[in-house]
Amino acid sequence: MTKLLGGVEAGGTKFVCAVGTGPSDIHETRFATTSPEETLQRVLAFFSPYKPELAALGIGAFGPLDLRQESPTYGFITSTPKPGWQNTDIAGVIARELQVPVALDTDVNAAALAEGRWGAARGLSDYLYITVGTGIGGGIVSGGRLVHGLVHPELGHCLLPKHPDDTFAGSCPYHGDRCFEGLASGPALAARWGCDPAALPADHHAWDIQAFYMGVAIANCVCTLSPQRVILGGGVMAQSQMLGKVQTATAGYLNGYVRHPAIEENIESYIVLPALGSQAGVAGALALAGQKIEEV
Ligand code: ADP
Ligand code: ZN
Numbered sequence: 001m002t003k004l005l006g007g008v009e010a011g012g013t014k015f016v017c018a019v020g021t022g023p024s025d026i027h028e029t030r031f032a033t034t035s036p037e038e039t040l041q042r043v044l045a046f047f048s049p050y051k052p053e054l055a056a057l058g059i060g061a062f063g064p065l066d067l068r069q070e071s072p073t074y075g076f077i078t079s080t081p082k083p084g085w086q087n088t089d090i091a092g093v094i095a096r097e098l099q100v101p102v103a104l105d106t107d108v109n110a111a112a113l114a115e116g117r118w119g120a121a122r123g124l125s126d127y128l129y130i131t132v133g134t135g136i137g138g139g140i141v142s143g144g145r146l147v148h149g150l151v152h153p154e155l156g157h158c159l160l161p162k163h164p165d166d167t168f169a170g171s172c173p174y175h176g177d178r179c180f181e182g183l184a185s186g187p188a189l190a191a192r193w194g195c196d197p198a199a200l201p202a203d204h205h206a207w208d209i210q211a212f213y214m215g216v217a218i219a220n221c222v223c224t225l226s227p228q229r230v231i232l233g234g235g236v237m238a239q240s241q242m243l244g245k246v247q248t249a250t251a252g253y254l255n256g257y258v259r260h261p262a263i264e265e266n267i268e269s270y271i272v273l274p275a276l277g278s279q280a281g282v283a284g285a286l287a288l289a290g291q292k293i294e295e296v
Contacts, residue, residue: 005290005293007019007288008043008094008285012134018282018285023276036084044094051099055289056101056102064079075102076088076089101293104288105288107131112127112146112284113141113284114281121141121231127228127231128229130218132235133185134185135181135185140227155221157174157181160178163209168192171183184217186234210245215250219254222258223254229262232271232274243271246271250267250271
């Protein structure tokens with residue numbers, strides 16, 4: 001019997017449902033994220049025809065998520081600011097209705113897994129995938145495994161110093177202008193400059209401030225996690241000048257202290273863009289499903 005894998009990229013803006021085995025073999029559908037009831041019905045409707053062959057299903061979801069197996073609310077989206085989605089049993093509903101083993105992880109962990117298997121971190125045991133979009137999140141692979149720890153990493157909410165020129169009050173409901181996401185997400189850029197960040201010219205000071213926040217955050221990650229590579233995704237990285245600015249800023253803040261040719265000589269291949277682009281999330285969900293089969 002063929003082992004069909006299912007994947008769900010559960011985003012705050014859109015959901016992608018897919019069956020397949022990897023980025024080169026995906027049959028998918030995308031729809032907007034509405035209410036949990038309606039959205040999950042659409043997920044179930046997509047997978048129902050495949051139910052007899054489906055061996056496992058992976059979900060990479062926006063969070064925060066309860067990933068503690070022993071918790072009564074395991075598999076739930078918990079304290080999300082997204083209206084209507086607090087305390088949504090995303091993994092449980094799908095597992096029960098489709099009668100299939102389900103693996104749930106954060107959207108960024110799923111994307112990190114996909115970049116490691118098929119993309120910009122192939123062959124590496126220690127790397128980060130950071131997305132700078134509507135929110136900021138980071139998936140961490142350490143010693144060849146996704147890091148979960150106590151809950152799961154919340155790299156987007158690490159605390160950062162304020163850029164001296166920045167008077168913006170910040171956009172994080174929990175940390176205001178004190179955390180990475182509150183200072184450097186797409187909505188933070190839009191609120192600080194009063195326009196769609198995509199419309200800001202490439203030579204605008206906005207991007208120096210943005211590179212400061214990203215460079216400080218990545219330098220902190222390099223000091224704490226010692227990744228072999230850092231992958232930067234998300235809508236804000238569509239600004240093509242940003243990658244170089246962030247590379248320069250990160251190396252500058254490390255200031256020669258972390259001695260390795262990857263940082264001192266090859267920063268262009270140390271901090272990179274994703275190789276899978278918009279496919280990373282759903283491909284990562286399929287990779288989570290593949291891992292689940294190995295477990296069961
Ligand atoms: P999501 O985080 O919702 O999955 P994205 O990663 O595409 O989606 O991020 C969307 C965010 O990225 C929005 O806040 C948007 O303003 C911002 N964004 C999209 N394109 C650009 C661009 N070219 N330049 C700067 N910011 C952008
Ligand atoms: Zn925060």
